[in-house]
Amino acid sequence: MIDLVDVSKRYGRDGTAWAVQHASLAVAEGELVALLGESGSGKTTLLKMVNRLIDPDAGCIRVAGRDVRTEDPVALRRTIGYVIQQAGLLPHHSVADNVAMVPRLLGWSRGEIDRRVDELLELVGLAPAAYRARFPDQLSGGQRQRVGVARALAARPRVLLLDEPFGALDPITRVGLQGELARIHRELRLTTILVTHDMVEALTLADRVVVMCAGEVRQIATPHALLTAPADDYVARLVDVVRAQSGQLQALAARAADAPADAADPPARAADAPADVTGAPAERGDVR
Numbered sequence: 001m002i003d004l005v006d007v008s009k010r011y012g013r014d015g016t017a018w019a020v021q022h023a024s025l026a027v028a029e030g031e032l033v034a035l036l037g038e039s040g041s042g043k044t045t046l047l048k049m050v051n052r053l054i055d056p057d058a059g060c061i062r063v064a065g066r067d068v069r070t071e072d073p074v075a076l077r078r079t080i081g082y083v084i085q086q087a088g089l090l091p092h093h094s095v096a097d098n099v100a101m102v103p104r105l106l107g108w109s110r111g112e113i114d115r116r117v118d119e120l121l122e123l124v125g126l127a128p129a130a131y132r133a134r135f136p137d138q139l140s141g142g143q144r145q146r147v148g149v150a151r152a153l154a155a156r157p158r159v160l161l162l163d164e165p166f167g168a169l170d171p172i173t174r175v176g177l178q179g180e181l182a183r184i185h186r187e188l189r190l191t192t193i194l195v196t197h198d199m200v201e202a203l204t205l206a207d208r209v210v211v212m213c214a215g216e217v218r219q220i221a222t223p224h225a226l227l228t229a230p231a232d233d234y235v236a237r238l239v240d241v242v243r244a245q246s247g248q249l250q251a252l253a254a255r256a257a258d259a260p261a262d263a264a265d266p267p268a269r270a271a272d273a274p275a276d277v278t279g280a281p282a283e284r285g286d287v288r
């Protein structure tokens, strides 16, 4: 559905540093692929080349079999949903007007637009009666992101691009919205590229993960393959970081379980933890 073939991009005429170098990736219809990498690794640049917010210096990009260079960029962008970190809602427009933006540009009838707005607000978990007329500054960060997702889906795109959509949210809201994205993806089967620097987000949501470093694609693999067979030292280090963090949490839980019953923090929950926490300290030692 989305094919990137040997795509490169550098900024500035005298720029020697390539933002993206010889990147190739094929995203199948209905697949959710995560682009994972540190800040500055080229994730946003690669994503924006798919909907022609940026044009590559070399290589070819096809969406649904068509070379994006042959498409009018504005028309192309109306067929591709796009969600960014701060949702990018228009501040002086209501939630309903923000969601209706693309359908209105496409000339849908008033009735069609109203029905679609309600359907989408329901889909993203916002009761239309309560949220339609609100303005972006009357919403929480998580609610704004929900509206951003509704807006991206308004004109029934087949492709959805998300650039660190949950990056600015608190952890509980973030996990809630990650779950919503997984549900929406299961329901709609949109071909999806999710940019994130959060390894756990990438591993838990994606069918396949693309690890980027300094503009290069280092590995493309399922979450399982990434964890069990990292392609190089860089990917191995990334995997070790999450393993070490998870090991530290499990060790903490195990320690809490060993604490006396009258300790300040009662061990009831830790004792409920899976039996394998007892193996955590040794495992932690292995990955360091």
Ligand code: ADP
Pocket (backbone or CB within 6 Å): 011, 012, 018, 019, 037, 038, 039, 040, 041, 042, 043, 044, 045, 046
């Ligand atoms: P990421 O999204 O992974 O943080 P980006 O794709 O935004 O990375 O950036 C990749 C590289 O390109 C970085 O080194 C960044 O500084 C550079 N870059 C991004 N946008 C521009 C720009 N408009 N002009 C010059 N350099 C840029």
Ligand code: MG
Pocket (backbone or CB within 6 Å): 043, 044, 045
């Ligand atoms: Mg970015």
